[in-house]
Amino acid sequence: MITPTEAKRLLLAFLIALIALLLLAPPVSAQESGDEAPTVEEVENAALLTVTSVERDPETGEVTIEAVSPIELAGGRLPESSISVLANDAFQQFSYAPENTDALQIMLVIDVSGSMLGEPLDAMKEAALSFIDRLPPSVRIGVVTFANQPEVIAPIGTPFDVVSDSISELEVGGETALFDALVTASDALVETEGAPRSVIVALTDGADGASIALPEDAARALDVGRIELHGVALETPDTATEFLADLSLKTGGSFNRAANESLLALYDDLAARLANRFTISFIPNRESSDSAFVVISHQGVLASARVGYEPIEASAATESVGRGESALEVADSATSFALAQPFRMENVGWIGSNTARNIAVGLLAGTLLMFGLLLSFPTPRMTTLASRGREYATNAQVSDFTTRLEGFADRRLDSHGRRSKLTRSLERAGIDLRPGEYVVVAGSAAIAVAFISSLFVPWILSLVFAGAVILGSRALLARQARVRVDDFIEQLPSTLQLIAGALRAGYALPQCAETVASEAESPTADEFHRLVTEHRLGRDFGEALQAMADRIDREEFTWVVQALEIHRTVGGDLAEVLDNINGTLRDRNFVKRQVSALTAEGRYSAYVILSLPFIVAGVLMVTNPEYIGRLFDGLRGALAIMFVFLLMAIGSLWMKMLLKAKY
Structure with a gap:
């Protein structure tokens, strides 16, 4: 059986090895091609590249990445020389295949019912016209409007300028026949030949109230034509678009809610996603590779993303990812593209091995503590929208291990009937975390404190510190609420x-x-x-x-x-x-306020009395460490400290009850 001392040594050895591995990582190699690599400053200011899917062939090890060109480059084709792929600290040879937009046809389905009058109509026109401008000329486009009944105002293949004029002249009035419009648009797309990819972009601001067709008819029409539906719902008091949301996701499309002011950005990004896709394929120079960086630098636009995939030893898996990591993380994680020799232990000859070890442990301890404390500290709850109005952007990938931990924490909370109570506490405190996430963060902080404190104090006292972190997190939550x-x-x-x-x-x-x-x-x-x-x-x-x-x-x-x-x-x-x-x-x-003023002297006296033990202990640790060190030596000292904290807690509660005003 491993003793606490042996376990401590094993954990310490693991941390030293981990830090040494990070510090001794080789530098990034220069790019093989003649293109000049971006600098660190440029990468730090790069935009986020949208990656839609990542797949690795388990037999050949080839990685296939599907991504979307930045919005600023929509409507054009990226040259292969503008793309760089970095994996295993080296630039990779890759094959590049832009999507064939000649085989793409898009039908805009637009709600022109009476509820669209005014600002919604203006926002819709502006967004639709911008959507058309961002499409490559090879895309075939059409328009179906609907109020009491659908109408094809621009068949598939209509010139872009004619489609734009038709949209600019739209007027509103009548009820909403969404299902009929979806059936009409699907039939129009099916009748067109030579377009293997058909897409409908449907905009509405309310529930269907005038269709002859049933919801099942619309779903069947989309399924028969193998049509991809992207639904957009304007946020109004009458918006009820659960069917459109479900149908969009079932066809492999997307569904988004947007206010009038964010509709333009949403349509712009839809245009980029639909008509500006490209595929990159490469075989990493190491079979154990599990991540890569994709960087685009073209016409003054710089965008980057980090993607993950399974190592070749494990079973291949297809992953769908949302927005890539920030460009600053690219620079930090891969030491970017232009960094020189990395930091190594032998380069710091002015410190000894023990000092280097302490620095390594201190760095990791500080990182863990800062991570736990920053996430445990309450932050105002707010609705987080993706940049540039992209409300529908997917969350960044979370590791399977973290996901399992959160699921386990949620199940334990449910089994004890505490999940709803913790959810309510988080809502009252305005903390934007789920119960499972909060438990994992608090537990991680407690484990980090227990491990670090075990390096300097008896193990039982380190458990006391870990318990104090757990209780402190709950106290912080209650205080913030x-x-x-x-x-x-x-x-x-x-x-x-x-x-x-x-x-x-x-x-x-x-x-x-x-x-x-x-x-x-x-x-x-x-x-x-x-x-x-x-x-x-x-x-x-x-x-x-x-x-x-x-x-x-x-x-x-x-x-x-x-x-x-x-x-x-x-x-x-x-x-x-x-x-x-x-x-x-x-x-x-x-x-x-009057009671608070009258009791101010008593409250501040309590604060001084409660702080005195910590002040005296700190002074003794500096002036006479051997004397106070006996307090931390053995079980009796640990029990004495626990008893002191218990008495302080009782005294604090007593003072609080005495000073609490009742009406």
Whole structure:
């Protein structure tokens, strides 16, 4: 059986070997071809190259990468000399095959129902015209519009300028016959010969309400023609496009929701994805290779991506990846393209082997601690959109090991009935992590602290430190939730005043919520933005408001929700009711601040008393380390430290209860 000391030595040896391996990595070789390689500064500022799939042949070891040209280069064909492939710290020989756009036909299916009047129509026209401009001239395109019934306004093969003129002259009116339009567009594509790849790009802002065809008819028509459907839904209160989303994914296409202002960027990227694909194939110079970098440098545009694949020893697997890693990670991970000799131990002769070992361990320890602490620290919850309005960009790849850990953590939380509670705590704290992710991050930080502390203190004390990290992560979560809710309640009087003013100005309650979401400060703006979003997606406003009250879980906001529900039931002057609640809240806040001022001396005395043990211990470690070292030597010292922390926790809770104001 391995003793704790032996286990510590094995772990230390593993870390030294790992650091040495990283430090002694060979430099990147120069590119074989005559093209000049990008510099580090250029790569750091590169855009992100979109990679759609990666596959490796298990027999030959050949890697096939399918990617999309950057939007800035849409409509043209990339020369082979503009592409570089780096694997195993060396540039690879590869074959390059751009997609044959002569065999591509695209049918634009556009909603021109009455709900598209105004800004949605203008945004649609701008996006569709830009989409056409970014297509290569060899692509055949057509347009089908639909309101009460579909109409082919531009058959497949219509010249681009004629199609653009037809779109510019579109007018709206009527209901939505989406299913009929999909059937009509599919039939028009099937009747065209000589185009093995057929694509429909369908835009709508609401659910079907006028079609003769059934959803099954539309799905059957797409399946018969082997047509790829890309659905786009404009975000409106009437948007209900679950069928379009499911059908798009089943046909191998994509589905995206977009606001009016982001529709242009979405269509531009769709054009790049549909008509600017290319394939790269190469055989790595090492069979154990598991990743490569693809860099494009053409006409002043620089884009890069890192892709992963299975080593030849393992079974080949096809992976779909979203956006590649950032160009800065390319420079860091592969030491980029123009770095000189790498850092080696023998190059630092002014330090000894023990110092080098400590530096290596310290570097890894610092990295682990920073990683855990940064991810454990609460961050404001926000909806993360992909750059340039690409809301539909897929998440970056996560390792299978991490995924399994998160799944295991989720299952354990479910088995103990704690997942929903942790989810609610994360939402209240505004932390953008799932429960499994949070548990994995906290556990990783605890393991790192336990390992590093075991190098300097007895193993049982290192376990105490690990437990302190776990408890500290929960305390941080609770504190962040409390601080965020307190900030919300602190802003509530101003929020109610804003709502009351909007009501007196003639706004409806949902419009008042939108006003708060756009004009208030965080976290009030964040919570009301979520309320507005849930309402737009079809949830009843009262239910969304009650869910918001459950997240906040404070009686002050519960009063507001109850007042709003009573007003919705019996009517009355809601603005006056909110003013009365506002006055009560301001009085409570005044009392709270007064109590805080009167108890300030007691609170700061408690802070000083709680900090004294740490200050004294730190001074003794510097002035008389042998004396205080006995405290860390053996089981009795560890138990004494645990008892001290327990007493400090009890004293802290007691002081908190004494100083807590009750109304």
